[in-house]
Amino acid sequence: MPGNSFGQLFRITTCGESHGGAIAVIVDGCPPGLALSESDIQSELDRRRPGQSALTTLRAEKDTIHILSGVYSGVTTGTSILLLAYNEDARSQDYNKLKKVFRPSHADFTYLKKYGIRDWRGSGRASARETLARVAAGAIAQKYLKEKLDVSFTAYVEQVGGIRAAVNHERVTRAHIDASMVRCPDKTVAKKMIRLIEKVKGEKDSIGGVITGVIKNVPIGLGEPVFDKLPADLGKAMLSINAVKGFEIGSGFAGIELKGSQHNDEFIKGKKGGMRTKTNNAGGVLGGISNGETICFRVAFKPVATIGKKQHTVTVQGASTALEAAGRHDPCVVPRAVPIVDGMAALVIMDHYLRHKAQNK
Amino acid sequence: MPGNSFGQLFRITTCGESHGGAIAVIVDGCPPGLALSESDIQSELDRRRPGQSALTTLRAEKDTIHILSGVYSGVTTGTSILLLAYNEDARSQDYNKLKKVFRPSHADFTYLKKYGIRDWRGSGRASARETLARVAAGAIAQKYLKEKLDVSFTAYVEQVGGIRAAVNHERVTRAHIDASMVRCPDKTVAKKMIRLIEKVKGEKDSIGGVITGVIKNVPIGLGEPVFDKLPADLGKAMLSINAVKGFEIGSGFAGIELKGSQHNDEFIKGKKGGMRTKTNNAGGVLGGISNGETICFRVAFKPVATIGKKQHTVTVQGASTALEAAGRHDPCVVPRAVPIVDGMAALVIMDHYLRHKAQNK
């Protein structure tokens, strides 16, 4: 299969460049009978929207979503759903001077080498605008999972540059997260993060960050041995997002320094006759299958490649040149990437819920 | 699709429990005309084999591989290849007392909850013995890629517990890696790692580690926008391996503290008219597509869950109990996991090579 689809049973297929006609996604496999309107999707898109705060790009796209199929009388019919947002405010002229230059750490070079052609306006298909489709489709999954199983997705910004928050994710809600424009639920740390981002922005530079993904109330049993373990599919989902360079679940990289006797999560009796684990170094999965504990993972985003600062590079013909980006870009991607992490996580859980339901009782 | 297949065009499907009849894999999509014999595969399996050194489990499985289809007159025919290793030395009685108990941080609990039944002998399908199939299939991919494109895979142990080696992976060869039984190419650090593992073993405990994956000479252009980016598929491959809790590529989690101006890899003129990057924070990929630089990534393995030390847990009925594992297990999984990382990486590169070849010239 080509690479523009994700998921097995709740399957999305996306298309669109930043300066083409539209960004769109077909969602196939949605259960019938789910109440669904544009506003259900728009609310998630607005969390991703450019221009939403002083921390983001000034591009003023409204990203209005249209449902063009698969919903009748306000309810999903079980057939494929088309979600589409037309492109607006696409100032292609901003990119004219990039036509002949390979921007450092951008996909310009690899797209041209791979395909022999590239749409150089605003990164074409490699633009982060592509993630709009992920968020839109993920909103459907989130709605279904909330209504059907009370599953919730509460990703938040844990780190910007060297500034890291210590948050008890069990108590964090969407309201806490969205209360700050940097989407860190620790108010004090959030202010420090904002100051750092503003400083970096003033320097025409950019900075990286970490988003922690949190999924509560996942039913026991999701995840498929042996290749489609839940961490494998969550990891793929996250590592397919622009600018992501790392993923870890539960104890992650920190766990390697522990001994088994320290790291193992003891089983204990839970409420209502169930079983729980005393600790959650596993991050909510055992043998790749959800164990009923909160799923938590961390996603590393590199600093945005596009910066206003002068950089050395080469032209398409290989001549040395210098570059100062003039486009309107985010100094730090993580505040706007929070809904992308939630959306992709929801797509994974939704897909695995249907896969589990197919094979098991 | 169920979860026992991996890859799109070079596609493997695996089966087998640790105490069933056999571990096997069907490799579908292999190009015809590749010279292939059991010894090509056995050499990689011997790197994964239990009992190969004092650091590993004492189980003495020979893991002899049989090619039962898809090869004729010593050459692949283009049809599906069956690789099979019969199970030997399976002391099921070692596991008798585990029948009624959930081992901490094991898949016992989630398999039983998911399927309503489990093969409790030696972890059944969740056994790391399953990775034998990955290594066997990966050996075919490694052979093809070496002969056709001179691609090499040189994963090594970078860290055990808190002991970390600083290695220039560009210079490391298989010979350097396999020279030490811990598979760390830095001889001095390797000795420290061995001492740590022996110490942990003596304590009936276990310890985690990091394997660095290194892939050289990957052609430019591999990886598919937008979901099947090369890091996404490499990440999924690694996160599907037993005990893996984290994956990062290039600068990974460390990169988040850098600014864009520090992190970006400048393009420079390379030898023979090509282009290179001055640094390789990207880890060999741009926009999810290989850029011709060495691909490097790190994989975090948690400490092995099975330990001889006494642990608290619950029975299948939920009663509190204690457990001291009697089976024969590795105190640290990373030395034997090196060929698994190489094998899975080769499966990803092989698959993406064929995918690229299909769409492009």
Place this chain on the structure above:
Amino acid sequence: MPGNSFGQLFRITTCGESHGGAIAVIVDGCPPGLALSESDIQSELDRRRPGQSALTTLRAEKDTIHILSGVYSGVTTGTSILLLAYNEDARSQDYNKLKKVFRPSHADFTYLKKYGIRDWRGSGRASARETLARVAAGAIAQKYLKEKLDVSFTAYVEQVGGIRAAVNHERVTRAHIDASMVRCPDKTVAKKMIRLIEKVKGEKDSIGGVITGVIKNVPIGLGEPVFDKLPADLGKAMLSINAVKGFEIGSGFAGIELKGSQHNDEFIKGKKGGMRTKTNNAGGVLGGISNGETICFRVAFKPVATIGKKQHTVTVQGASTALEAAGRHDPCVVPRAVPIVDGMAALVIMDHYLRHKAQNK
């Protein structure tokens, strides 16, 4: 995977109901560098368009196609292509009285039972309007295959009701086929077919027919053992078209009465040192793989289910009732189905060409 996608490497995903916002298709996996404009696609859509002749429904949809992604500067970029046609002239009120009734031999009943909900306006997703997306995507495949390999697709109407043409398909061109509004290249028989269709239309009834598919210049070697044989994928493609009840390739059902000595196609020396077969009972495939001869197959279309004649049926609640359809429908589907057969055939050949290219030299 859900059912709205077709193909492995040249993969289409479709959506849209007859009375929703639009019919659309995402084409993923198209090779880069193909010159492509709306007019390349529109010309095929016009062959399928309602209202094109006196033999078809009077609905006057123009079915104007829009390319919204994947093409830049008139050339495919290798990324996913969105083709979209907005719905027009959708007189939903024509269908009001169908809301409570199951139309005989329609999908009303099964959609409602499967999903618990249905879009009853114009058959919803089960409408033949869905095939617009197949023709649009197929036009891209046809253009690529013509330019790259000189493969041609010349399906034609061979039979309407009991009237059957005897045509040498080796000599038939698109011009011959489109010369008659019934798309039968035998002018005399075409006239008879037209008279029959007009007669049936006057009776407020409908009639079935056969389309013969013809594919010339297919390279040797397309088709994958053992499940994805070329006839299996062509058969699936055709049997997925609305109203199709049968498929046969080469000698088909007639061949069962022959002996092997009569049916076998002898190999002979061809021109330019190649090999040919003296006869072509195989229909261009051996062992499921193209052998270089013309691929020919026949597709049976049942009479259109929607007729103006009074029929007995039941309401959604199960009460007996009678029905006289008032919508605007085709008395015979085959003239407009010719481009659908061509389109689906092109999707299959294109997909198998890329699959073959991936694995083989």
Place this chain on the structure above:
Amino acid sequence: MPGNSFGQLFRITTCGESHGGAIAVIVDGCPPGLALSESDIQSELDRRRPGQSALTTLRAEKDTIHILSGVYSGVTTGTSILLLAYNEDARSQDYNKLKKVFRPSHADFTYLKKYGIRDWRGSGRASARETLARVAAGAIAQKYLKEKLDVSFTAYVEQVGGIRAAVNHERVTRAHIDASMVRCPDKTVAKKMIRLIEKVKGEKDSIGGVITGVIKNVPIGLGEPVFDKLPADLGKAMLSINAVKGFEIGSGFAGIELKGSQHNDEFIKGKKGGMRTKTNNAGGVLGGISNGETICFRVAFKPVATIGKKQHTVTVQGASTALEAAGRHDPCVVPRAVPIVDGMAALVIMDHYLRHKAQNK
């Protein structure tokens, strides 16, 4: 995906040549908790076995099946199941003289051209021996569907050469079918068929036939719009079987001569408050989805290509030559193909049952 897998959720992957080590299949996605032993599978394999009657090849393969994974304590565990039969009685020397010759209407030519290499012993992967894997996997599906939903599969031989039986398939049982060695439930016609096959055998020739597939008690709602309609997937399943040249469902090719008013199946009230159709020209599907009526379809098998009669052909180098096959072959394939049709039909229904269950209540 390469072509050796079939099905989406109940997915089989097969391998093996007629003269290699084994024929095997991995069945992935089987629900857990199904009682399963080798004898459940062997009984279906024995219906396909060579040498079972005077009408079949004399090869005396026992085709003993081994379950090597996925079953524990006599019950499926939900993990992948390996079924394997070792090859026996493989007289490769029978094929020595075929090494340099292209047999008419065989896959020799296309395999060599496609892959540049072929296993010429007994047709290699193109051998009908491959269907053993289909029957074995299908036996699991049949067992599950019978126990869970009382679905039954009763394919039978309807036609051999010009001799055709008129059978009311609603009343036919497996016992009726297997009572005659030609597997036609009409005893009188069966005798005529046997005489015809014996005559053809005496002439060192072969003859074609038709198998009618019958599936009873299929739940309403199976089949996925728009490409994975039930007839499309059944058609693909059948057209992927060796020697099949045609497939039709319900009225099939005969229906094209009917008018809509004759062909439409009126809805009527059924027993227990349900709805039925008065006739079943649809063959049990509406809009590609099962409607609760018996599914019936017909499959055309060409005469076996391998005959003892002298035939003209060419050598691999293109020189004219003559050929008299010495191997041990069936004069008519349909008696032994009945369990293959049942098996493939069961795989399709099983897969669609799981797919339906995933998306719907």
